[in-house]
Amino acid sequence: MHMNQPKRNRLPRYRILTAAVLLFYASAGASPLTLPMAVEETLKNNPDLLSAEETVSLARSQVEKAKAAYWPKVGLYAEALRADAPSAFLFKTIDQRLFDPGTDFNDPGILTNIEGGLEMQMPLYNGGRNQLAVAFSRSGLSATEARRTSLQRHLISEVINVWYDILSSRKFIDIAEESVRTVTAQLEAMTIRYKGGSALKSDLLSLKVRLAEAEERLLASNNRLKLSRAALFTLLGQGPDTPDSLAVGDPFNDWSPPPYTEGLAHALERRCEIKGAQAMVDQAGTGVRTAKSGHHPVVQLAGRLYADDDGFDHTADRANWSVALRMDLPLFSGFSVEADTRTARARERSAETLRKKTLLQVRLDVKNAYLRYDEAIKRHQVAENAVAMGEESLSLVKQQFEGGSATITRYLEAELDRNSARIREAAAFYDMKKALTAIALATATSDNGPGSLFALHPAPSTEQEK
Known part of the structure; x- marks a missing residue:
């Protein structure tokens, strides 16, 4: 009895220790989500990108399939035959090496x-079609990889923009909460004055209306934050209801974009859309050469090692072999080669037109990114001045209101103007950050890899979201 008692006491302690360890690791794993982490999760889990990865794998398999044409085809075969055809009787008995010269071929029997x-079959020359097939599939792979990279960059842009929407929503919430606190305090003071007979009921009602407006703005800002978070986690492939904490992060703290001409040159050199469009042109040109090769001869080597018997008594001394070199030269194909060539040339012209359009689109993307950045900078400067003037105006009006020389309506107008200026300043600030993202992606600044966008700039802080 005494020997079993310590075991019963140790078991609950063991369970408590295990639970404590698990709780420690669970809490340690719940670290705030930073912006680089969000981008990394998106590139790993986003369904659209996973589908694009499978498309790239399919294109790689097409390259391998095209290369397989250079290898000989080797296989085993077996055949069982029963017939009374004279020709089959003659040739098969000869291959069996059991031919009877006295056979009556009009009635050879069964x-x-x-x-x-x-x-074994091995192609020696087929008009260059094998080489063209490999080149065609490689161009297709390059185009597919370019589309995947373009999708990666688009997703990175969406994640960063949604991230800044979250940060701006938090700023709007702070402004709305401060407005609610300010108006609530004034409403409490006005209520006391109204009960004491020193304030009008219209002033009290004006404060209540203003408080309702402030609460409505707070509600809209909170809902905007929830919508942005849902959009972020959907991009991460985790679903809009995923609970998590977000860290404060900004990959563009001290980064400034290159001059416009330099950024444009960089974009024209590195943008994946241009590389993909050029790959499509190359593929179409290969298609033209492939269509023309329909007039070229085809040379093929074939060999066979086999044995025949009227049963299963096959022996090595009765084995047969043959090696053949065959050439086929097409003389007339009903103008199908010419039709295929015209079709391929039309596709080549279409691909070249698409390449030119892509160049124009890249130029437009870069131009728009720089123009939006310049606009955001100027808007932010104007908004900063408006905030400063709004703060000063509210301070003066507040003094006048407390001294009795300004009405409550004038005070509420000044408070609303100040808050509206702060909201415009916050919106312009994060629009400026979004424009920086657009420039970095439009100019292919981060073309060394999707994650290198953050390697170019200071690492974001990890201050947890409120």
Whole structure:
């Protein structure tokens, strides 16, 4: 009895220790989500990108399939034959090496033959179609990889923009909460004055209306934050209801974009859309050469090692072999080669037109990114001045209101103007950050890899979201 008692006491302690360890690791794993982490999760889990990865794998398999045409085809075969056809009787009994010269071929009887062997076919020349098929598939792979990279960059842009929407929503919430506190305090003071007979009921009602407006703005800002968070986690492939904490992060703290001409040159050199469009042009040109190769001869080597018997008594001394070199030269194909060539040339012209359009679109993307950045900078400067003037105006009006020389309506107008200026300043600030993202992606500044966008700039802080 005494020997078993310590075991019963240790078991609950063991469970408590295990639970404590698990709780420690669970809490340690719940670290705030930073912006680089969000981008990394998006590139790993986003369904659209996963589908694009499978498309790239398919394109790679097409390249391998095209290369397989250079290799010989080798296979085993077996055949069981029973017939009374004179030609089959003659050739098969000869291959069996059991031919009877006195056979009556008008009535040879029933033939039974079991044949098995090894066959080999190897293309020696087919008008260059094998080389063209490899080039065609490689161009297709390059175009597919370019589309995948373009999707990666688009997703990175969406994640960063949604991240800044979250940060701006938090700023709007702070402004709205401060407005609610300010108006609430004034409403409490006005209520006391109204009960004491020193304030009008219209002033009290004006404060209540203003408080309702402030609460409505707070509600809209909170809802905007929830919508942005839902959009972020949907991009991460985790679903809009995923609970998590977000860290404060900004990858563009001290980064400034290159001059416009330099950024444009960089974009024209590195943008994946241009590389993809050029790959499509190359693929279309290969298609033209492939269509023309329909007039070229085809040379093929074939070999066979086999044995025949009327049963299963196959022996090595009765084995047969053959090696053949065959050439086919098409003389007339009903103008199908010419039709295929015209079709391929039309596709080549279409691909070249698309390449030119892509160049124009890249130029427009870069131009728009720089123009929006310049606009955001100027808007932010104007908004900063408006905030400063709004703060000063509210301070003066507040003094006048407390001294009795300004009405409550004038005070509420000044408070509303100040808050509206602060909201415009916050919106312009984060629009400026979004414009920086657009420039970095439009100019292919981060073209060394999707994650290198953050390697170019200071690492974001990890202050947890309120």
